[in-house]
Amino acid sequence: MGWSSCLLQVMAQESMVQYEPVAEIGGGAYGTVYKARDRDSGQFxxxxSVRVQTNQDGLPLSTVxxxxxxxRLEQFDHxxxxxxxxxxxxxxxxQETKVTLVFEHVDQDLRTYxxxxxxxGLSIDRIRDLMQQLLxxxxxxxxxxxxxxxLKPENILVTSRGQVKLADFGLARIYSCHMALTPVVVTLWYRCPEVLLQTTYATPVDIWSTGCIFAEMFRRKPLFCGDSEVDQLGKIFAVIGLPAEDEWPTDVTLSRQNFSPPTPQPITDCVPxxxxxxxxLLLKMLTFDPLKRISALNALEHPFFAE
Structure with a gap:
Protein backbone atom coordinates (compact mmCIF):
# COMPACT_ATOMS: atom_id res chain seq x y z
CA MET A 1 0.00 0.00 0.00
CA GLY A 2 1.38 3.44 -0.95
CA TRP A 3 1.93 6.26 1.54
CA SER A 4 -1.16 8.11 0.32
CA SER A 5 -3.45 5.18 1.20
CA CYS A 6 -1.69 4.88 4.57
CA LEU A 7 -2.32 8.57 5.21
CA LEU A 8 -6.00 8.23 4.42
CA GLN A 9 -6.31 5.12 6.58
CA VAL A 10 -4.72 7.05 9.46
CA MET A 11 -7.22 9.89 8.88
CA ALA A 12 -10.12 7.43 9.17
CA GLN A 13 -11.06 7.27 12.84
CA GLU A 14 -13.11 4.09 12.64
CA SER A 15 -14.07 1.47 10.09
CA MET A 16 -17.37 1.58 8.20
CA VAL A 17 -18.78 -1.00 10.64
CA GLN A 18 -19.36 1.91 13.04
CA TYR A 19 -22.11 3.29 10.75
CA GLU A 20 -25.40 1.48 10.23
CA PRO A 21 -27.22 2.65 7.05
CA VAL A 22 -30.84 3.59 7.76
CA ALA A 23 -32.16 5.04 4.48
CA GLU A 24 -31.13 6.29 1.07
CA ILE A 25 -31.64 10.06 1.15
CA GLY A 26 -30.56 11.19 -2.29
CA GLY A 27 -28.48 10.68 -5.36
CA GLY A 28 -26.82 12.97 -7.84
CA ALA A 29 -23.52 13.81 -9.46
CA TYR A 30 -21.71 12.61 -6.36
CA GLY A 31 -23.39 9.22 -6.13
CA THR A 32 -25.90 7.93 -3.59
CA VAL A 33 -26.16 9.56 -0.16
CA TYR A 34 -27.21 7.46 2.83
CA LYS A 35 -28.55 8.42 6.20
CA ALA A 36 -26.87 6.23 8.81
CA ARG A 37 -26.69 5.82 12.57
CA ASP A 38 -23.37 6.06 14.41
CA ARG A 39 -23.42 2.90 16.54
CA ASP A 40 -21.21 4.55 19.19
CA SER A 41 -23.05 7.83 19.73
CA GLY A 42 -26.50 6.96 18.36
CA GLN A 43 -26.58 10.15 16.31
CA PHE A 44 -27.50 10.28 12.62
CA SER A 49 -18.98 7.49 -1.00
CA VAL A 50 -16.90 7.55 -4.14
CA ARG A 51 -14.79 4.89 -5.80
CA VAL A 52 -11.30 6.16 -6.53
CA GLN A 53 -8.90 4.47 -8.95
CA THR A 54 -5.69 3.42 -7.20
CA ASN A 55 -2.29 2.36 -8.47
CA GLN A 56 0.80 0.82 -6.87
CA ASP A 57 1.29 4.04 -4.85
CA GLY A 58 -2.25 3.93 -3.47
CA LEU A 59 -4.76 6.74 -3.75
CA PRO A 60 -4.08 9.66 -6.09
CA LEU A 61 -2.26 12.46 -4.30
CA SER A 62 -4.95 14.94 -5.40
CA THR A 63 -7.65 12.95 -3.54
CA VAL A 64 -5.55 12.79 -0.37
CA ARG A 72 -8.31 20.85 8.20
CA LEU A 73 -11.39 23.04 7.67
CA GLU A 74 -13.22 20.88 10.20
CA GLN A 75 -10.86 22.09 12.97
CA PHE A 76 -12.36 25.60 12.69
CA ASP A 77 -15.86 24.26 13.50
CA HIS A 78 -17.53 27.03 11.48
CA GLN A 95 -7.21 -0.87 -8.61
CA GLU A 96 -10.05 0.68 -6.59
CA THR A 97 -10.61 2.15 -3.14
CA LYS A 98 -13.96 3.29 -1.75
CA VAL A 99 -13.62 6.58 0.08
CA THR A 100 -16.57 7.42 2.34
CA LEU A 101 -17.00 10.88 3.83
CA VAL A 102 -19.14 10.96 6.98
CA PHE A 103 -20.96 14.27 7.53
CA GLU A 104 -23.35 15.47 10.19
CA HIS A 105 -26.92 14.86 9.07
CA VAL A 106 -29.33 17.78 8.59
CA ASP A 107 -32.95 16.92 7.75
CA GLN A 108 -33.73 19.54 5.14
CA ASP A 109 -32.07 21.53 2.40
CA LEU A 110 -32.95 25.03 1.22
CA ARG A 111 -35.02 23.61 -1.68
CA THR A 112 -37.30 21.76 0.80
CA TYR A 113 -37.29 24.73 3.16
CA GLY A 121 -43.26 33.53 1.15
CA LEU A 122 -40.30 34.44 3.35
CA SER A 123 -40.13 37.83 5.05
CA ILE A 124 -37.27 40.08 3.96
CA ASP A 125 -35.77 39.79 7.47
CA ARG A 126 -35.67 36.00 7.17
CA ILE A 127 -34.07 36.26 3.70
CA ARG A 128 -31.51 38.70 5.11
CA ASP A 129 -30.66 36.24 7.92
CA LEU A 130 -30.35 33.23 5.54
CA MET A 131 -28.20 35.22 3.10
CA GLN A 132 -25.93 36.51 5.85
CA GLN A 133 -25.29 32.96 7.08
CA LEU A 134 -24.75 31.67 3.52
CA LEU A 135 -22.20 34.43 2.80
CA LEU A 151 -23.68 25.84 -4.99
CA LYS A 152 -27.46 25.35 -5.30
CA PRO A 153 -30.44 25.06 -2.90
CA GLU A 154 -29.99 21.26 -2.67
CA ASN A 155 -26.59 21.55 -0.98
CA ILE A 156 -27.42 24.40 1.37
CA LEU A 157 -28.79 22.78 4.51
CA VAL A 158 -31.16 24.50 6.94
CA THR A 159 -31.51 23.08 10.46
CA SER A 160 -34.77 23.08 12.41
CA ARG A 161 -33.46 26.16 14.26
CA GLY A 162 -32.88 28.03 11.01
CA GLN A 163 -29.10 27.61 10.90
CA VAL A 164 -27.62 27.52 7.39
CA LYS A 165 -24.85 25.01 6.65
CA LEU A 166 -23.02 24.66 3.34
CA ALA A 167 -22.56 21.06 2.18
CA ASP A 168 -20.75 19.31 -0.70
CA PHE A 169 -17.98 21.93 -0.98
CA GLY A 170 -14.66 20.55 -2.23
CA LEU A 171 -16.34 17.38 -3.49
CA ALA A 172 -16.22 18.47 -7.14
CA ARG A 173 -12.45 17.97 -7.18
CA ILE A 174 -12.46 14.69 -5.27
CA TYR A 175 -15.15 13.28 -7.51
CA SER A 176 -14.10 14.79 -10.85
CA CYS A 177 -12.78 11.48 -12.24
CA HIS A 178 -15.83 9.59 -11.01
CA MET A 179 -18.27 12.15 -12.42
CA ALA A 180 -17.02 11.62 -15.95
CA LEU A 181 -18.38 8.08 -15.65
CA THR A 182 -21.70 9.07 -14.05
CA PRO A 183 -24.57 9.76 -16.49
CA VAL A 184 -26.12 12.41 -14.22
CA VAL A 185 -27.34 15.69 -15.68
CA VAL A 186 -25.96 18.46 -13.47
CA THR A 187 -28.21 21.52 -13.39
CA LEU A 188 -27.00 24.61 -15.25
CA TRP A 189 -29.37 27.00 -13.48
CA TYR A 190 -26.86 28.26 -10.91
CA ARG A 191 -23.86 28.24 -13.24
CA CYS A 192 -21.97 31.45 -13.93
CA PRO A 193 -21.20 32.73 -17.47
CA GLU A 194 -17.48 31.89 -17.27
CA VAL A 195 -18.23 28.22 -16.53
CA LEU A 196 -20.95 28.09 -19.22
CA LEU A 197 -18.43 29.58 -21.69
CA GLN A 198 -15.75 27.11 -20.49
CA THR A 199 -13.15 29.71 -19.65
CA THR A 200 -11.03 30.09 -16.49
CA TYR A 201 -12.78 30.60 -13.18
CA ALA A 202 -12.12 31.21 -9.48
CA THR A 203 -14.06 32.13 -6.30
CA PRO A 204 -16.52 34.48 -8.15
CA VAL A 205 -18.26 31.33 -9.51
CA ASP A 206 -19.80 30.84 -6.08
CA ILE A 207 -20.94 34.46 -5.84
CA TRP A 208 -22.91 34.11 -9.09
CA SER A 209 -24.64 30.99 -7.72
CA THR A 210 -25.35 32.86 -4.47
CA GLY A 211 -27.00 35.67 -6.48
CA CYS A 212 -29.26 33.13 -8.23
CA ILE A 213 -30.18 31.66 -4.83
CA PHE A 214 -30.78 35.14 -3.35
CA ALA A 215 -33.35 35.86 -6.10
CA GLU A 216 -34.91 32.42 -5.58
CA MET A 217 -35.52 33.13 -1.89
CA PHE A 218 -37.90 35.92 -2.97
CA ARG A 219 -39.38 34.14 -6.01
CA ARG A 220 -39.50 30.62 -4.51
CA LYS A 221 -38.57 29.37 -7.98
CA PRO A 222 -35.25 29.48 -9.90
CA LEU A 223 -34.24 32.69 -11.71
CA PHE A 224 -32.59 31.24 -14.86
CA CYS A 225 -33.92 27.86 -16.07
CA GLY A 226 -31.89 27.03 -19.18
CA ASP A 227 -31.81 23.58 -20.78
CA SER A 228 -28.39 23.93 -22.47
CA GLU A 229 -25.31 26.13 -22.03
CA VAL A 230 -26.38 28.45 -24.87
CA ASP A 231 -30.00 28.61 -23.66
CA GLN A 232 -28.82 29.33 -20.11
CA LEU A 233 -26.61 32.20 -21.34
CA GLY A 234 -29.52 33.57 -23.41
CA LYS A 235 -31.78 33.59 -20.33
CA ILE A 236 -29.06 35.36 -18.32
CA PHE A 237 -28.49 38.04 -20.99
CA ALA A 238 -32.25 38.66 -21.20
CA VAL A 239 -32.01 39.96 -17.61
CA ILE A 240 -28.51 41.47 -17.25
CA GLY A 241 -28.07 42.51 -20.90
CA LEU A 242 -25.50 41.33 -23.45
CA PRO A 243 -21.97 42.14 -22.21
CA ALA A 244 -19.88 44.67 -24.12
CA GLU A 245 -17.47 43.32 -26.76
CA ASP A 246 -14.43 44.12 -24.59
CA GLU A 247 -15.91 42.13 -21.67
CA TRP A 248 -16.36 38.94 -23.72
CA PRO A 249 -13.60 36.40 -22.91
CA THR A 250 -11.10 35.90 -25.74
CA ASP A 251 -10.32 32.24 -24.96
CA VAL A 252 -13.80 30.82 -25.69
CA THR A 253 -15.23 29.08 -28.74
CA LEU A 254 -18.74 30.55 -28.39
CA SER A 255 -18.89 33.96 -30.08
CA ARG A 256 -20.75 36.98 -28.71
CA GLN A 257 -22.36 37.18 -32.18
CA ASN A 258 -24.36 34.04 -31.33
CA PHE A 259 -26.57 36.22 -29.12
CA SER A 260 -28.79 39.04 -30.33
CA PRO A 261 -28.62 41.99 -27.92
CA PRO A 262 -31.84 41.78 -25.89
CA THR A 263 -33.37 44.78 -24.14
CA PRO A 264 -32.54 43.88 -20.55
CA GLN A 265 -35.53 43.16 -18.36
CA PRO A 266 -35.53 45.16 -15.09
CA ILE A 267 -34.51 42.80 -12.29
CA THR A 268 -37.56 43.98 -10.31
CA ASP A 269 -39.78 42.37 -12.99
CA CYS A 270 -38.20 39.02 -12.07
CA VAL A 271 -37.94 39.67 -8.32
CA PRO A 272 -40.76 42.12 -7.52
CA LEU A 281 -26.56 43.66 -3.97
CA LEU A 282 -28.16 41.18 -6.39
CA LEU A 283 -26.81 43.04 -9.45
CA LYS A 284 -23.32 43.14 -7.90
CA MET A 285 -23.51 39.34 -7.61
CA LEU A 286 -24.95 38.83 -11.10
CA THR A 287 -22.16 40.78 -12.81
CA PHE A 288 -20.90 39.20 -16.03
CA ASP A 289 -17.22 40.05 -15.51
CA PRO A 290 -16.01 37.86 -12.59
CA LEU A 291 -13.31 40.42 -11.72
CA LYS A 292 -16.04 43.04 -11.13
CA ARG A 293 -18.31 40.68 -9.19
CA ILE A 294 -18.60 41.44 -5.46
CA SER A 295 -16.71 39.14 -3.05
CA ALA A 296 -18.39 37.26 -0.18
CA LEU A 297 -16.67 39.49 2.41
CA ASN A 298 -17.68 42.70 0.66
CA ALA A 299 -21.22 41.39 0.18
CA LEU A 300 -21.49 40.97 3.97
CA GLU A 301 -20.63 44.68 4.34
CA HIS A 302 -23.38 45.72 1.91
CA PRO A 303 -26.07 48.14 3.22
CA PHE A 304 -28.75 45.50 2.48
CA PHE A 305 -27.71 43.78 5.74
CA ALA A 306 -27.98 47.03 7.72
CA GLU A 307 -31.53 47.85 6.55
Missing part, protein backbone atom coordinates in the same frame (compact mmCIF):
# COMPACT_ATOMS: atom_id res chain seq x y z
CA UNK A 45 -24.91 11.01 9.95
CA UNK A 46 -24.86 11.34 6.15
CA UNK A 47 -22.57 8.99 4.19
CA UNK A 48 -21.18 10.02 0.78
CA UNK A 65 -4.86 16.53 -0.54
CA UNK A 66 -8.54 17.38 -0.98
CA UNK A 67 -9.59 15.14 1.92
CA UNK A 68 -6.80 16.55 4.11
CA UNK A 69 -8.04 20.07 3.31
CA UNK A 70 -11.62 19.15 4.27
CA UNK A 71 -10.31 17.67 7.53
CA UNK A 79 -21.26 27.36 12.29
CA UNK A 80 -22.25 27.66 8.59
CA UNK A 81 -20.26 24.67 7.31
CA UNK A 82 -21.55 21.11 7.56
CA UNK A 83 -19.31 19.04 9.84
CA UNK A 84 -17.07 16.35 8.32
CA UNK A 85 -17.03 13.81 11.13
CA UNK A 86 -15.01 10.97 9.67
CA UNK A 87 -13.26 9.66 6.56
CA UNK A 88 -13.14 5.95 5.83
CA UNK A 89 -11.13 4.25 3.09
CA UNK A 90 -11.97 0.67 2.11
CA UNK A 91 -9.80 -1.20 -0.38
CA UNK A 92 -12.19 -2.85 -2.86
CA UNK A 93 -9.70 -4.24 -5.38
CA UNK A 94 -6.05 -3.61 -6.24
CA UNK A 114 -38.51 27.12 0.42
CA UNK A 115 -41.17 24.64 -0.74
CA UNK A 116 -42.58 24.45 2.81
CA UNK A 117 -42.89 28.23 3.27
CA UNK A 118 -46.57 29.24 3.23
CA UNK A 119 -47.73 32.09 0.95
CA UNK A 120 -46.79 34.89 0.51
CA UNK A 136 -20.43 33.84 6.14
CA UNK A 137 -19.92 30.18 5.20
CA UNK A 138 -18.78 31.14 1.71
CA UNK A 139 -16.36 33.81 2.96
CA UNK A 140 -14.84 31.17 5.25
CA UNK A 141 -14.39 28.69 2.38
CA UNK A 142 -12.92 31.34 0.07
CA UNK A 143 -10.50 32.59 2.75
CA UNK A 144 -9.22 28.99 2.92
CA UNK A 145 -8.92 28.86 -0.88
CA UNK A 146 -11.78 26.40 -1.28
CA UNK A 147 -14.24 26.83 -4.15
CA UNK A 148 -17.63 25.25 -3.75
CA UNK A 149 -18.24 25.04 -7.55
CA UNK A 150 -21.70 23.51 -7.25
CA UNK A 273 -40.65 41.79 -3.69
CA UNK A 274 -36.95 42.73 -3.38
CA UNK A 275 -35.92 46.01 -1.71
CA UNK A 276 -33.84 48.74 -3.36
CA UNK A 277 -30.68 47.75 -1.45
CA UNK A 278 -31.43 44.10 -2.26
CA UNK A 279 -31.51 44.92 -6.00
CA UNK A 280 -28.16 46.69 -5.66
Missing amino acids: VALK REVALLK PNIVRLMDVCATLRTD LEKVPAP CGLAFLHSNRVLHRD EISEKGVE
